[in-house]
Amino acid sequence: MRRFILLFIVAVTSVNSFALTREEPKLDPQNLHISWEVVDNNYQNKGQALTALVITNKGKTALPASGWKVYFNSSRNFLPNATTGNATITPINGDLYSITPTAKFPEIKPGESGRIEYVCESPVVNFTDAIEGPYLVWDNEPAKGYALGEFTVKPYNPTYQGLITPEILYNQNKTILDIPVAGLQKIIPTPVNYQENLGGFFNLDKGVMPGVSVDHKFDKEYGQLLAYLENLIGDKFHNSSKSKGLKSITIGYKTGLSVEGYELSVQPSGVQIVASTSAGIFYGIQSFKMLIPVTNKVQSSILIPCVEVKDAPRFPYRAVMLDVARNFQSKQQVLKLINLMAVYKLNTLHMHLTDDEGWRIEIPSLPELTTLGSKRGHSLDSKTNLPASHGSGPDFSNTAGTGFYTKADYIEILKYANERHVTVIPEIETPGHARASIKAMDARYERLLAAGDKAGAEHNLLRDLNDKSDYRSVQYWNDNVIDVSLPSTYNYIETVVGDLVNMYKEANAPLPAIHFGGDEVPAHVWEKSPAYLTLKATHPEIQGTGDLWYYFYGRVNDILKKRNIKLSGWEEMALRKTNVDGHATYVPNPQFVNEGMQVDVWNNVLGDGQEDLAYKLANGGYKVVLTCVTNLYFDMANYKSFDEPGYYWGAYLGIDKFFSFIPYDYFKNADVDKNGIAINRNLFVGKQRLTEYGKENIIGLQGALWGETVKTAERMDYMIFPKLIGLAERAWAKDPSWTTERDTAKSRILYNEDWSKFLNILGKRELPRLAYYNGGYSFRIPKPGVVLEDGKYLSNIQYPGLVIRYTTDGTEPTAKSKLYNSPVDAKGLVKFRAFDSKGRGGNMAEGPATNPKPAI
Structure with missing residues (x-):
């Protein structure tokens, strides 16, 4: 009997043990779909947003009530105790957060949804404000992240102050004159x-006789032109130099022209381009190519x-920072x-290659910079590896988060740019915005230390291992600033600079400057180092x-000299902190004025107090590149609307x-503040104006x-083009008359005439070119303006030449929808959308309601 009882106990114990150890059916995170939405954009009447995450289980296994976290990225701040109780949000570092369910969070069964609501400290403006890249981590497997299923942002119709509606767009667009193509400037x-010379044309066909300058200075540029033209006509040009009476295309040297200047003459008998430099010839060729009518087909004969x-050019430095x-x-x-920068005569590509979230160029002497930092x-x-940022997710498959240019890649970029007279300036962020490099050098330290090489381990270390300083950067990082007190910091800079110099030499490309960042170093760094x-x-x-600031940049300058x-950098590099009437302020630092440093000045945010900073530095003797956030940032949203991406x-x-x-008076045309609200002109009282010396x-x-916010090539094109053409116009062309006209009314009339010409050139000449050129660019197509008048919808577009199509059944217009030519009856849900010559569509505009909600 005793033996029977013992066997029974063993059997029961075994069964229970099996029950405890057997694997439960495992939830596939891919079956969890997440949606983000705005619940209340003026929550509790406090100018804050109540938003929600909705987790939907589309699998066959329940999501347990606990035992997991969801990590995500966000550029927005959350209020303390932000959720409504069933979860907690915890900041990790930078833009990374985690959500942990509390005891109030229920199990989510198959086919059901769970909801987490939380409060943001300010209203939602556009879909860029949504969280990014959510992924799942199980508590019992904390080092592994799992990608989730579909993530969506629910559409939202805001009513905030400053909202740009289709009606507002219509009224803005109706001042634009429609100019016939024949009357448009062609360059x-x-x-x-x-x-x-109206009525005159040069006939480009295979009967053209090519010619080159006598001294062959410009054979490379001429070869590029010949290849381009022969591709257009699908044939080789006549090549007999003894033939008489043939049309010709020649380039030549002319003394006395400026470094990038040129002269172009197109006559029925021939084309001549002259310059003093190869850059001038190149730009003359770009202008000649613009005269050629837009076509994506081979034509045996083209009238130019x-x-x-x-x-x-007006300015010698015409740049894009990427x-x-x-x-x-x-x-x-x-x-x-x-390629497109060269077409529009921009000559410098400033490549922001490193930051907290990534290191993107191979430095052979310091491989960890890419093996970890990329x-x-x-x-x-x-x-x-670095943590997920900007929605890059839990693994390396996201090509926006993970990637770098090999040495061979970068040399190819340099050679390609050099052929098009574009200089590439590398930016290596220091001392702030440097988390990628700091963590990479930490890994190098650990590797060499483990190998017994203590001296080698310490040689490129970028932080004091015993530093207890507590800080938080503008982007919320608490460990992203290089310690400039360390001798090893300068070993690192010497090494990086040495490898960069070698790459540029191998590419036979100029390296006039290296940009070493210098912005947004937070308070309290280094204090306990x-x-x-x-x-x-x-x-x-x-x-x-x-004072470490001046010590650091003095040493970096010596390394480069x-x-x-x-040495190039952001404006803080050229500033010295001091006190005026007991208040901390910044003034141009006299220590570096005569060092030939170049400063890129971005900070002129209207209302923040630094509106005149660029002019202060220029007046103080620094070489200044205007990179003003008010006018020259591609990544800012086009206007205040939920469907417009960007910060x-x-x-x-x-x-x-x-x-x-x-450029010389950017106060004059400043009209709205950073919130899109009309400014008070008193804002500029007491601000420095630019002197003649400045x-x-x-x-x-x-x-x-x-x-x-730019995660794809298509989004990059959307944000840059066609704004890049506006940048090129201001950087190359002389000041138009409206910039100096003192009579405000006259200035406004002159401006609108020039503005209309520019928009017509874009819509009727340049955008059709960009739709096909170099494989095509995904430029931004604006939303149509729409207004309700007398029971009908009227629509227009910012770029004359684009077509508008519409639907009356509430569906999204396509390239085959009805063409808008006249007002449409305001019946049903009418939607309008603009299309380019390739059939790509922009954002939709709905016919406005008869009683729109008032803005709050």
């Missing part, structure tokens, strides 16, 4: 002198209008950008951590902001595309 940016052009650190862009996409995925310690305290004890000029490279912290920035920018120090303009 852009606008030449200094441009004269069309006769013109006389004398031209040269951030590939936050989100990576492929080599092919960079080459496409360079990869983003789920990470608890950043020892093998033993390395700082040691340096301070031996350097009496260092009285506080603020011995290689004959100039908006600095301004709302459509193509009109680029076109209307007045004008000499404004060396150029730069359009900037920061990459946080």
Whole structure:
């Protein structure tokens, strides 16, 4: 009996043990679909947003009530205790957060949904404000992240102040004059002198006799032109130099023209382009190519209008800054950008290659910079890769989060740019925005230390291992600033600079400057660094951590000077902190004025107090590149509307902001603040104006595309084009008359005439070209304007030449929908959409309601 009882106990125990150890059916995270939505955009009447995550289980296994977290990225702040009770939101680092269910969170059974509501500290403006890249982590497997199923952002119709509606767009568009194609200037940016010989044409066909300059200075540029033209006509040109009476295309040298200046003459008998430099010839060729009617088909004969052009740029530095650190862009996409920059005579590509979220260029001497710093995925310690940022997700499959240019890739970019007279300036962010490099050098330290090489391990270390300083950057990082007190920091800079120089030499490309960042270093860095305290004890000029700034950039400048490279950076590099009437302020730093440094000035946010910073620095003797956020940031949203992507912290920035920018007096055309609300002109009282001396120090303009919201090549095209043409116009062309006209009414009339011409050129000449050129560009197609009048909908578009199509059954218009030619009866749900010559459509506009809701 005793034995029977024992066997029974063993059997029962075995069964229970099996029950406890057997695997439950495992939930596939791909079956969890998440939707984000706005619940209340003025929650509790406090100017804050109540938003929600809805988790829908489309699998066959329940999501348990606990035992998991959802990680996500967000650029927005959440209020403390932000959720409504069934979950907690925890900031991790940077833009990474986690959501953990509480005891109030229910199990989500198959086919059911769970909802987590939370409060953001400010209203939602556009879909960019949604969370990004949610993924699942099980509590019992904390080092592994799992991609979820579909993530969607629910459409939202906001009513906030400053909302740009189709009615507003219509009223803006109706002031645009419709100009016949024949009356449009055919070269852009606008030449200094441009004269069309009406009625005259040069016939481009295979009967053209090519010719070159006597000294063959420009054979490379001429070869490029010949290949382009022969591709257009699908045949080779006549090549007999003894033939008489044939039409000719020649290029030649002419003394006395400016470095990038040229002269172009097109007559029925021939084409001649002359310049003093190969760059001038190249730009003359770009202008000649613009005269050729837009076509995507081979034509045996092409009529090119006769013109006389004398031209040269206004500014020597005409740049685009491309951030590939936050989100990576492929080599092919960079080459496409360079190609179009050259077409519109922009000559500098500033590549933002490193930041907190990524290191994007191979440095052979420091392989960890890419083996760790180029990869983003789920990470608890950043020892093998960086954490997810900007929605890059839990693994390395996301090509926006993970990727870099090999040495061969970068050399190819340099050669390609050099052939098109574009100089590539690399940016290596220091001392802030440097988390990728810091973590990479940490990994190098650990590797070499484990191998017994303590000296090698410490040689490139970028942080004091005993530093207890507590800080938080603007983007919420708490460990992203290089310790400039360490000697190893300068070993690292020497190494990076050395490898960059070698790449440029191998590519035979110019390297006039290296950009070393310098912006947004937060307060309280270095305060508890033993390395700082040691340096301070031996350097009496260092009285506080603020003085490390000048120490650091002085040493970096010395590293570059011995290689004959100039130091470039953001405006903070050229500023010295001081006090005026007891208040901290910044003034131009006299220490570096005569060092030839170049500063890119972005900060002129209207209402933030630094509106005149660029002019202060130029007046103070620094060489300044205007990169003003109010007018020259590609990544700012076009206007205030939920369906327009982009950030908006600095301004709302459509193509009109680029076109209307007045480099020497950007106060004049400032009209709305960063919230899209009309400004008070008293804002500029007491601000520095640009002196005549200061004008000499404004060396150029730069359009900037920061990459946080730019995850695809298509989105990059959308944000840059056609704004880039507006940038080119202001950087190359002389000041138009409306910029200096003192009579406000006259200035407004002159401006509208020029604005209409520009928009007609874009819509009827340049956008049709970009639709097919170089494989085509996914430029932004604007939303139509729509207004209700007398029971009918009227519609118009910002770019004359684009077509508008519409539907009356509530469906989305396609390239085959009805063409809008006249007012449409306001019956049912009418939708309007513009299309380019390739059939691509832009954002939709709905016919406005008869009683629209008032803005709040």
